[in-house]
Amino acid sequence: MKITVLVKQIPDPAVPGSLDPSTNTLRRAGKLIMDESDSYGIEMALQLVHAAGDGAVTVVSMAPNGEVSGLRTALAMGAASAVLVSDPALQGSDALTTATVLAAAIQRSGGADLVIAATESSDGYTGTVPEQIAEILGLPSITFARSVSIIDGTLAVNRQTEEGYDEVTCPLPALISVTAGVVEPRYPSFKGIMAAKAKQIETVTAAELGVGLVGWSGADQQITVVTKADARAAGEIIEDDGEAHLDIVRFLENLKVI
Amino acid sequence: MNIWVYAQSSNGAVTSTTLELVTKARSLGSVQAFVGGDGHAPAAILGEYGATKVYATGDLEGRLPGVAVAGAMHAVIQSGDQPDLILFPQSTEGRDVLARLSVKLGRTVLTNNVGIDIDGGSVSVTTAVFGGDVLVTTAFTGAAPFLAAFRPKSFAAEPAYGAPAEVVVAPIPDLGPTGTARVTAVHVEETSGPKLDEAAIVVSGGRGLGEAAKYEMVEQLAKLLKAAPGASRAIVDAGWVPYSYQVGQTGKVVKPLVYIACGISGATQHMVGMKGSKNIIAINKDKEAPIFGIADLGIVGDVHKVLPKLIEALGAR
Numbered sequence A: 001m002k003i004t005v006l007v008k009q010i011p012d013p014a015v016p017g018s019l020d021p022s023t024n025t026l027r028r029a030g031k032l033i034m035d036e037s038d039s040y041g042i043e044m045a046l047q048l049v050h051a052a053g054d055g056a057v058t059v060v061s062m063a064p065n066g067e068v069s070g071l072r073t074a075l076a077m078g079a080a081s082a083v084l085v086s087d088p089a090l091q092g093s094d095a096l097t098t099a100t101v102l103a104a105a106i107q108r109s110g111g112a113d114l115v116i117a118a119t120e121s122s123d124g125y126t127g128t129v130p131e132q133i134a135e136i137l138g139l140p141s142i143t144f145a146r147s148v149s150i151i152d153g154t155l156a157v158n159r160q161t162e163e164g165y166d167e168v169t170c171p172l173p174a175l176i177s178v179t180a181g182v183v184e185p186r187y188p189s190f191k192g193i194m195a196a197k198a199k200q201i202e203t204v205t206a207a208e209l210g211v212g213l214v215g216w217s218g219a220d221q222q223i224t225v226v227t228k229a230d231a232r233a234a235g236e237i238i239e240d241d242g243e244a245h246l247d248i249v250r251f252l253e254n255l256k257v258i
Numbered sequence B: 001m002n003i004w005v006y007a008q009s010s011n012g013a014v015t016s017t018t019l020e021l022v023t024k025a026r027s028l029g030s031v032q033a034f035v036g037g038d039g040h041a042p043a044a045i046l047g048e049y050g051a052t053k054v055y056a057t058g059d060l061e062g063r064l065p066g067v068a069v070a071g072a073m074h075a076v077i078q079s080g081d082q083p084d085l086i087l088f089p090q091s092t093e094g095r096d097v098l099a100r101l102s103v104k105l106g107r108t109v110l111t112n113n114v115g116i117d118i119d120g121g122s123v124s125v126t127t128a129v130f131g132g133d134v135l136v137t138t139a140f141t142g143a144a145p146f147l148a149a150f151r152p153k154s155f156a157a158e159p160a161y162g163a164p165a166e167v168v169v170a171p172i173p174d175l176g177p178t179g180t181a182r183v184t185a186v187h188v189e190e191t192s193g194p195k196l197d198e199a200a201i202v203v204s205g206g207r208g209l210g211e212a213a214k215y216e217m218v219e220q221l222a223k224l225l226k227a228a229p230g231a232s233r234a235i236v237d238a239g240w241v242p243y244s245y246q247v248g249q250t251g252k253v254v255k256p257l258v259y260i261a262c263g264i265s266g267a268t269q270h271m272v273g274m275k276g277s278k279n280i281i282a283i284n285k286d287k288e289a290p291i292f293g294i295a296d297l298g299i300v301g302d303v304h305k306v307l308p309k310l311i312e313a314l315g316a317r
């Protein structure tokens, strides 16, 4: 069982975000970390490989400046190898270009029985990259998987829907996107962290993947205006002295909802 | 401008986000809707809101809508009916159709939008970032058709009292290996009481409730107020309540008259789902919690003390 997990490396979400005024895109300076949303896919992949009894997990990422710290985290969790696509020409890529690049990287590493992504990234949350990759690779896909098993070489997934969930089956090879909650990700052990240092990370450029028209030139979109939204005026803040529930009752009375 | 709307159904009825998009689209040009499934039932309401034609794939036979509808849309476009713009609801299904179609057409996508503007032939859309504090407008610069997805409640849905739309069959082409996933069972996790995205009052609980059993306080309060119970993602991921309760960026968008947040910190991803509420009440023991920045009434207090008293006071009325 060969499983490839997509791992996006993003600015630390704990640090407030800002827009780069020259390009009006999210600022991506500083060290990047693994998007926590992808830790669920890694854990899922490790468990599926374990259940299959053979195989390995490869992680694939596209990130600027040769960033590998998020990939090291994935390797420390137990992934066997990593591929990084890093190329200044990729700056400003839209979701379709990102998907094209990642699909080419998956193919270059020999393809996979299963490709796993998160349902959306924490910083960009376009939410289309996994399904775009499936279309490029000609794979069936199941998005929003909230439980995954492989029975006799066939995927069995509970797919989250707006009103509940669907049971979906699909032959391999395939692509899935997983929600947070599909599995509980493990923390890298000390041994895992040490082992990760010795694992190989292959770095490739867009040209080496044979992908043209990338970055700003490939993105058929341009940010034109950035404005501040109307702020909500802050209201009344009351410290509960044991009677604050009465303030809520009065508030609701004034609105005539009770 | 020739505009298509991907018309999504849920439990057999066209979704409210679809009707919002059809309403907006008819102010921008002529509207055709695209249905995954049978088109005759939705044709009446889609026509009422302004669509003149409904393309429908017919029964999906267990296929997932993403791959099936995108395939059918692509086939219609190749046969010569060229839309300038296709609008999608920002939903699991809308996203999947949009993504598959973008590859087939080689077009960029813009998602999570809350607004759209057309100036001559140029189309731009607006997204809200940083919890809704900043609005970013982006123009499509490539060739049509332009593909964009919109968050629920970005526009108001208003009927135009049009006649039922003409139904045209748009068969699903051979999808090869991409079409091999099959839905074998459908489970609906319905809540009792008003629907979360339609209720006049929403009472939501977060991690501050402490444990799953304490969510009962939220349900009791909701019942007394005839409100819908909601949740932050933290307690959905923890398995306390189903995903259908989730409010926020990756959950439902709500704009009730009153939103009551109990033990919710107010992360940007939660706020984008409820910031449009007319009145916001927050109960949180941390006076620095970001939720207080947008609350009309903020109670700095313990939910385990405030909620039981509130429930008792309302119950006694």
Ligand SMILES: Cc1cc2nc3c(=O)[nH]c(=O)nc-3n(C[C@H](O)[C@H](O)[C@H](O)COP(=O)(O)OP(=O)(O)OC[C@H]3O[C@@H](n4cnc5c(N)ncnc54)[C@H](O)[C@@H]3O)c2cc1C
Pocket: A037, A120, A121, A122, A123, A125, B205, B206, B207, B208, B209, B210, B231, B232, B233, B234, B235, B246, B247, B248, B249, B250, B251, B252, B262, B263, B264, B265, B266, B267, B268, B269, B270, B273, B283, B284, B285, B286, B289, B301, B302, B303, B304
């Ligand atoms: C890509 C992405 C998408 C996301 N989408 C969503 C989404 O759709 N919806 C969503 O909600 N989140 C979403 N999140 C998660 C979001 O970032 C937060 O993690 C989440 O909203 C936090 O939930 P919470 O407020 O319940 O928990 P916490 O942030 O842990 O807050 C708990 C609050 O309870 C208070 N508290 C504790 N004890 C008490 C007490 N006894 N009485 C009163 N108050 C108490 C604390 O002071 C704290 O403020 C998303 C995150 C990502 C990365």
Ligand SMILES: Nc1ncnc2c1ncn2[C@@H]1O[C@H](COP(=O)(O)O)[C@@H](O)[C@H]1O
Pocket: A006, A007, A008, A009, A035, A037, A038, A060, A061, A062, A063, A095, A098, A102, A116, A117, A118, A119, A120, A121, A122, A124, A125, A126, A127, A128, A129, A130
């Ligand atoms: N640059 C990237 N490198 C690796 N994986 C990515 C990248 N961009 C997107 N993905 C994957 O696709 C998912 C959805 O991303 P997005 O469509 O940008 O919201 C992410 O959660 C990742 O799993």
